[in-house]
Amino acid sequence: MRLRGLIHVASILLSLATAWLFVRMYFSPSWKAISLRNWQGSSADLPHTKPLPNKCGNQKSCPENFFAFKVISGAASVVGPSICFENTVLMSNVKNNIDRGLNVALVNGTTGQLMKTDTFDMYAGDVKQLLDFLKAIQEGVIVIVASYDDPATKLNDEARAMFTEMGSRAASQLGFRDNWLFIGAKGLKDKSPYEQHIKNDAAKNKYDGWPEMLEMEGCLPKKLD
Template identity: 55%
Template sequence: MRVSGVLRLLAFIFALVATWIFTRTYVSFSWNTVRLPRWLSSTHRETRAVQAKCSISKPCPNNFFAFKICSGAANVVGPSMCFEDHTIMSPVKNNVGRGLNIALVNGSTGTVLRHSSFDMYSGDVKELVKFLKEIPEGTLVLVASYDDPGTKMTDEARKLFSDLGSSHAKNLGFRDSWVFLGARNLKSKSPFEQFLKNNPDTNKYEGWPELLELEGCVPQKII
């Protein structure tokens, strides 16, 4: 056999050996070594924490609506209202104003019916009274103060808020902080209300008390 033939034979044998080694090292495997991604593996499945609507402290049970109401901070940062994960009013939406900010929500469906703000320092309180008198039956009423909610408040307006379940509307005055959720013709006082009097000795901001946050779960009205 010629030398060239021997060399070709040795090269062929070497290639076979090299292929066998490569296969053993990089290709051959056992299914026991296969690991599925964690998101596909049932043994590593992680339960994702359920985030409560409106970022309240805990989720609401069935047949309850989640809400969060924040009053304004002095005359700098406006109030905000969230209902069932929907922001109704906020400075970002640019639909809040000085005085009282009010949103009406259908108590059965959770649908936002209307929202508006009323200037209680230099505005006409008659507009607020008209708005409150026209609230339909079965309606939830969300209220947040901003800057000054009480200067133009009248006995008639206070009575209308009291009829919605408020315990503090009768005391609302100049630059007080107030957040409230009530309902038309509520037969008892609402548990959803916070009030802070404007007091120079205790105010957090110069001339204004601190902002208030109110959150919770309100029962759905079953028709």
């Protein structure tokens, strides 16, 4: 009888304790009610979906009516250049469509669609091929250029002048094994802000006989009709 009484008392105490905890949990200001969402896991506890990377892997996204781009020059005579436009790689080692000299991609300035790519060997090639290519470009077409190895040995005054008319500041100064990145357009009235140039300087070169690789990324305004 005594044992049964103790069990009964213990049961009552346990019930009281459970009721006290229930009251504390739902009515005390220091406790928070547990909802189904809390039980399954709050939004803070759920795994967050990582934001999609910016186009071309750029550091910043581009506003509406702008194209995203990233252009990288060649590194010495070992690693070729690459051109990415609106998250599409237009030219690269992987695509196997780059070569020594000037690597050029033409893009529709309104739609962003690739029109043509070509390479021009400016060390041992024929500059006439480059001249014919440049003369055929229509106004409003975006011209993207990335150098590799040597962009200038065969680059004559006529070709330099044509790049200058597209907005280049550096075309007239390009020398043997310089690195050069440029985005311009035929009929551009002002100088292009999308250009980088580094001279081949034995005292400053990063590689043996070549300057360091260049990289340029940003947002290019669309040509609006």
